[in-house]
Amino acid sequence: MSAKQIKIKDLQTPCLLLDINTLKNNINSLSMRIQSLGSKLRPHVKTHKSADVMHKVQEGGNVQGITVSTLKEADYFFEQGERDILYAVSISPDKLSHIQHLMSAGCDVKIVLDCIEAAQAVNAFGEEQGITFNVLIELDTDGHRSGVLPESEELIDIAKALNDGKGSQMLGVMTHAGESYTCNTPEALLAIARQERDLTLLATNRIKQAKLPCPIVSVGSTPTAFSIDDLTGITEVRAGVYTFFDLVMKGVGVCTQQDIALSVLSSVIGFQKAKGWIITDAGWMALSRDRGTSNQDIDYGYGLVSDIDGHAVEGFIVSSANQEHGIVSCTTDNNQSSPLNITLGSKVRVLPNHACSTASQYTKYYVVDGENVVGEWERINGW
Ligand SMILES: Cc1ncc(COP(=O)(O)O)c(C=O)c1O
Structure with missing residues (x-):
């Protein structure tokens, strides 16, 4: 009997995904x-x-x-x-x-x-x-x-x-x-x-x-x-x-959003509905404090948010971050949470501003192909 195929939705968050x-x-x-x-x-x-x-x-x-x-x-x-x-x-x-x-x-x-x-x-x-x-x-x-x-x-x-x-x-x-x-x-x-x-x-x-x-x-x-x-x-x-590419490279104009291979998988842990916020478990410790897009034409805060399948909605960004909390808000006129179909426990992906800084928060990549996790690759950090 073959081992059960692990899906992205089964992973514990926050973790780092690499699209093969x-x-x-x-x-x-x-x-x-x-x-x-x-x-x-x-x-x-x-x-x-x-x-x-x-x-x-x-x-x-x-x-x-x-x-x-x-x-x-x-x-x-x-x-x-x-x-x-x-x-x-x-x-x-x-x-x-x-x-x-x-x-x-x-x-x-x-x-x-x-x-x-x-x-x-x-x-x-x-x-x-x-x-x-x-x-x-x-x-x-x-x-x-x-x-x-x-x-x-x-x-x-x-x-x-x-x-x-x-x-x-x-x-x-x-x-x-x-x-x-x-x-x-x-x-x-x-x-x-x-x-x-x-x-x-x-x-x-x-x-x-x-x-x-x-x-x-x-x-x-x-x-x-x-x-x-x-x-x-x-x-x-x-x-x-x-x-890997990243949002900074997108801002420079050498890649598109679809070329970004790296993302942080996180879970929705709550809402501040009056403020239009979605709270996730990926704060700056999971995303890094790199605000590399802050001086570009489009500022993505701490990262651009997509659904679990990688479909991002322009304007949905991690606008603010604490150590282990990410605050997702919509910076455009999109209908707040409906485009991403988010409920408590939903998993979302965050595309990084700067791939080097975000990846350095982790010791391994979950290698993904579609919805499947097809491998785990180690990485090193430090000096
Ligand atoms: C000396 C040197 N060479 C090459 C590179 C590669 O640059 P990039 O990551 O833009 O491809 C860097 C990046 O910082 C660098 O410091």
Whole structure:
């Protein structure tokens, strides 16, 4: 006798749902896009932090290595069999012994830095320990965060220091156009994607003109990866949140609501009828405090509410949240609760503002196909 099929409605709430078909579509669409532009994907695992999701991304093809945002991710994915890992947050000297440990265990780990002091520290540690760190220089191509300016003298000084020192190998350049999250038109997205690419190529050419090596030329964010029209000269593209997508990416204009693979299942626990509120058991602990859509054209509060089958009604959002209470209200003229057919105990899904923050509240995904739960996938958190 076969085991009873678990349905979404049987799950205890709040919990995290991952729609397998939407996930696969998202993976395939970026894999094919980057392949058609002649480059490779180095997927960022910071959104999902799950070996099962990573395997699906690899099945999608056109992948070389992975990108991580924490050393815990590096350890976990290395244990899960991945060898080629880019740790894409500037290295601090105290983490070099951890990197050394990964290298001696057989991991091809690459680190990034963006100042001469860091290059000197890496070199000194490497020389002292008799090892050579593989290093990429981070570029600032949009004024968003960290990185050295592509046209600066410092770029060449860092590249020389990495190349000349015994403790390091100059492996390339990388950038992340984080400002692309503030775009919301195809024209603005194309412009920032081209800027990310062109400034990275400018830095690469300057390094090569100085007779220094630069084999890896790495760019990427989900908005720019879906907008760039030519990747000539770019050896790899890093993107992460595209696997799940979210309401912020919908606001940027790189996905639709139907492309969002992640949702939080919650139960209706009460009403404040006079105020038009529905109370659920998914507060900010279950949804995260990320209010990423608050400065976009449509503010979804703590998330957009859909029925258990995933049909959302525009305007039904988690407008306010306490630790374990979500307050759902209608921000448009819809007839308050009828579109979602909600009664006490009904289950609803909440689409997240920011998939990375929402997923990080959980240790596993319930993988769903239609109304069925078809698997449970673990994920890691922390540092
Ligand atoms: C260095 C770096 N590369 C790539 C990415 C992937 O960006 P996205 O999640 O928009 O695909 C990020 C995201 O924060 C990042 O910090």
